[in-house]
Amino acid sequence: MQFFPSDYFIKLKKEEIFPDPKRPLEIDLGCGDGSFLINLAVNFPSKDFLGVERLLGRVRKVCRRSLKEDLQNLKVLRLESSYTLEWLLPDHCASRIHLLFPDPWPKKKHHKRRLVNEQFCASLVRVLEPNGEFLFKTDYLEYFEESMSVLKSFISLKEIQWDPDSYYPKTDFEKVWTDQGKIIYYARFKPNK
Numbered sequence: 001m002q003f004f005p006s007d008y009f010i011k012l013k014k015e016e017i018f019p020d021p022k023r024p025l026e027i028d029l030g031c032g033d034g035s036f037l038i039n040l041a042v043n044f045p046s047k048d049f050l051g052v053e054r055l056l057g058r059v060r061k062v063c064r065r066s067l068k069e070d071l072q073n074l075k076v077l078r079l080e081s082s083y084t085l086e087w088l089l090p091d092h093c094a095s096r097i098h099l100l101f102p103d104p105w106p107k108k109k110h111h112k113r114r115l116v117n118e119q120f121c122a123s124l125v126r127v128l129e130p131n132g133e134f135l136f137k138t139d140y141l142e143y144f145e146e147s148m149s150v151l152k153s154f155i156s157l158k159e160i161q162w163d164p165d166s167y168y169p170k171t172d173f174e175k176v177w178t179d180q181g182k183i184i185y186y187a188r189f190k191p192n193k
């Protein structure tokens with residue numbers, strides 16, 4: 001279902017997103033058509049999942065698919081990811097934040113539109129639980145290198161190994177890129193206590 005905050009200008013309380021604040025909450029920034037999130041929501045009914053997506057058509061598609069599966073643990077917010085992370089989400093509410101195949105903005109004049117910057121890192125630390133995780137994937141090497149440089153130099157974040165045994169479904173874009181034989185770059189970080 002689509003999630004509409006009662007006020008877009010004050011920080012939410014966790015229980016405004018889903019009724020039970022004790023349940024783990026995972027956030028997918030730029031969830032696209034939502035296959036990844038729907039897969040997780042089906043497989044982990046004891047967790048809640050919030051997709052953030054700015055395109056209305058994609059938001060509607062996720063809502064339709066989630067309704068078809070009768071998923072009570074999945075909602076989608078139609079909003080810009082940086083704003084959502086910086087200004088709307090409550091402190092330390094998320095067990096995992098996923099940023100999967102964000103738009104790479106390859107032209108130099110558009111680099112400032114890229115999501116990963118110092119403010120984004122500070123917002124990650126604010127929104128993640130102390131033991132939470134940030135998971136990042138891209139097929140775009142130059143964007144990966146730039147993002148890794150920002151993430152690694154942010155002292156309140158610490159890189160950890162990607163757990164090869166964790167259940168982590170492929171996203172729609174990942175399926176396309178892997179079918180084309182592209183290399184996928186990935187990284188995992190946690191708050192540095």
Ligand SMILES: C[S@@+](CC[C@H](N)C(=O)[O-])C[C@H]1O[C@@H](n2cnc3c(N)ncnc32)[C@H](O)[C@@H]1O
Binds near residue numbers: 030082100103
């Ligand atoms: C390349 S697609 C990847 C979608 C999905 N994560 C996947 O891997 O299949 C990027 C998605 O992020 C959305 N998006 C890009 N920038 C965004 C932003 N600043 N805020 C919210 N959504 C954004 C786009 O509309 C698009 O659906």
